[in-house]
């Protein structure tokens with residue numbers, strides 16, 4: 001029998017660690033209510049070599065609820081990939097809503113784009129193929145953009161999150177939401193460093209720094225939810 005040490009065991013997807021419980025949530029409460037276009041997009045993403053990067057459908061369900069609660073109309077997404085969270089956002093905002101969606105790679109976005117078009121929501125999306133930081137800085141050059149966004153979702157390079165936060169806190173309105181994905185990073189944020197797979201260590205460090213910063217940022221109210229791979233929901237209060 002092949003022996004693996006704890007260090008070699010890759011954490012399960014979803015922080016619950018019990019695969020059965022995670023599957024129960026998905027099969028009982030998430031999949032039956034998941035819109036068909038999202039099911040289709042999740043399906044095409046699953047055959048992508050990096051398909052595991054797609055936003056977890058349980059996290060997506062929470063995001064859709066938040067978008068409705070704040071009546072989001074103008075949003076930002078950093079980290080599109082094949083478009084699961086982008087499509088769920090587009091399905092959750094009104095017909096005249098707008099999403100500024102940023103990713104360094106249009107190639108993966110083009111995998112989900114036919115499904116987004118078929119769902120009739122492409123007109124809501126302004127996709128920008130770029131590093132996120134210069135786009136956020138450019139948005140801030142226009143004073144009209146300050147405090148004008150209702151919602152932002154960040155699911156990209158984990159070492160960029162702190163820098164994105166310093167821009168997004170100015171772009172999002174008082175009462176608006178900034179949600180950060182993967183803020184438990186496969187549970188590694190709570191593991192001793194020596195127990196963590198080498199390839200997970202850099203993002204673990206960045207995520208620990210992000211979590212420390214958000215915990216003391218008085219400009220936001222936060223909820224660190226153990227849904228998916230951890231999602232931290234920030235509401236701007238100052």
Ligand SMILES: C[S@@+](CC[C@H](N)C(=O)[O-])C[C@H]1O[C@@H](n2cnc3c(N)ncnc32)[C@H](O)[C@@H]1O
Nearest residue numbers: 054055079080081084085103104131132156157
């Ligand atoms: C985890 S995936 C996003 C998943 C997506 N939210 C979904 O629902 O499937 C991360 C994405 O961030 C993008 N990315 C990485 N670094 C970036 C950067 N500096 N600026 C913009 N996008 C970046 C990658 O190209 C990748 O598509």
Ligand SMILES: O=c1cc(-c2ccc(O)cc2)oc2c(O)c(O)ccc12
Nearest residue numbers: 052053054055155156157158182229
């Ligand atoms: O395994 C990953 C990797 C990423 C990732 C790595 C490097 C980047 O520049 C961006 C993203 O993101 C992930 C993710 O968001 C997720 O939900 C699961 C796994 C990964």
